[in-house]
Amino acid sequence: MSATLDDGPFFHGTKADLRPGDLLTAxxxxxxxxxxxxxxxxxxxxxxxxxxxxxxxxxxxEPRVYRVEPTGAFENDPNVTDKKFPGNPTRSYRSTEPLRVVAEVDDWTRLAPEALQAWRERLAAIRADERGEIIN
Structure with a gap:
């Protein structure tokens, strides 16, 4: 497990309607x-x-962003850390332990429809490419 870069606060994005205290799991x-x-x-x-x-x-x-707390150990996300970007510039992490929802966050930046479409096209290309491996 590599050293993590920060202690939070941490956020999780989903389309689920959650409440403080809910647990997000793998x-x-x-x-x-x-x-x-x-x-x-x-x-x-x-x-x-x-x-x-x-x-x-x-x-x-509707897409939602929640402030979350890890309930256990976590690590840098190997899908972006060092594999695609040196270090962890996306400040992305993962855990096998649940995340506890603290609060919904309302002040995040929504993507313009064109930018969102570009991301969807990029993901479709990754899905079509067998080498778009996810370290699970």
């Missing part, structure tokens, strides 16, 4: 490769990064 399908059930729950120290994840999450519900 075991759901990846937003990026839906055929994969994830062994970890992912979060970031950047509210807008969580917002991007919320906007890209499956489903038609």
């Amino acid at each position: 075991g759901f399908r990846s937003n990026y490769r839906p055929e994969i059930v994830m062994n970890h729950i992912y979060f970031t120290a950047l509210p807008d990064g969580a917002g991007l994840a919320a906007e890209l999450a499956a489903g038609d519900a």
Whole structure:
């Protein structure tokens, strides 16, 4: 496990309607490769990064960002740390332990429709490329 860069606050983006005290757990399908059930729950120290994840999450519900607290150990997300970017500039983390919802965050930046479409096209290209591996 590599050293993490910060102590939070941390954020998680989703389309689920959650309340303070709810627990987010691993075991759901990846937003990026839906055929994969994830062994970890992912979060970031950047509210807008969580917002991007919320906007890209499956489903038609409104994207939401929550401030969360890890309930156990966590590590830098190896899908972006050093594999794609040196260090952890996205401040992305993952844990096998649940995240506790602290509060909903309303002041994150929504993507323009064109930017969101560009991200969706990028993800579609990654899904089509067998080398778009996720370290699970």
